[in-house]
Amino acid sequence: MGKQARARVLGDHQAMAIARNIRVSPRKLNLVAQQIRGKKVDRALNELTFSEKRIAGVVKKALQSAIANAENNHDLDVDDLVVKEASVGKNLLLRRFHARARGNAGGIEKFFSQITIVVEENREEKKEVVKPVKGKAKAKTKSAGKAPAKKPAAKSKKEAA
Helix, strand or coil: CCCCCCCCCCCCCEEEEEEEEECCCHHHHHHHHHHHCCCEHHHHHHHHHCCCCCCHHHHHHHHHHHHHHHHHCCCCCHHHEEEEEEEEEEEEEEEEEEECHHHCEEEEEEEEEEEEEEEEECCCCCCCCCCCCHHHHHHHHHHHCCCCCCCCCCCCHHHHC
8 A cells, every 4th residue: 555656757778877965066077977978888987987087986886877777677788778868967055154354254165966877778780781793883983974084294394495
């Protein structure tokens, strides 16, 4: 007699993970999120591993969580996963102050943010490429038109005199 389950927001071939209360401003976190948007999962993990940004480790953990959700909860193939969406949002805001001259205070805001990563299974079906037969292709190009005319050779100084 518990609550009914919420309807699934994502499609059947998608999985999601959210990392909340990350101690970095959303503006800085978005720089790291831009690096992985639209890329294959293995490539995105490599970029986060070797990124020089401090927060890349937290984003990597969130991406690994999304991959694990896709594999364990939704039975998706890990090799076909692509980062469909990496959205960044605001979270908490700590307000602090810094003592200034003559009894005044300067405000300091310490931002927190969150990142939502959605991975999608993107199966690439291999298409057979039909290569033209070499003999026929050459015959078509020859019959299509004449070869371009050659430019007349420049006259040498002896001929001009």
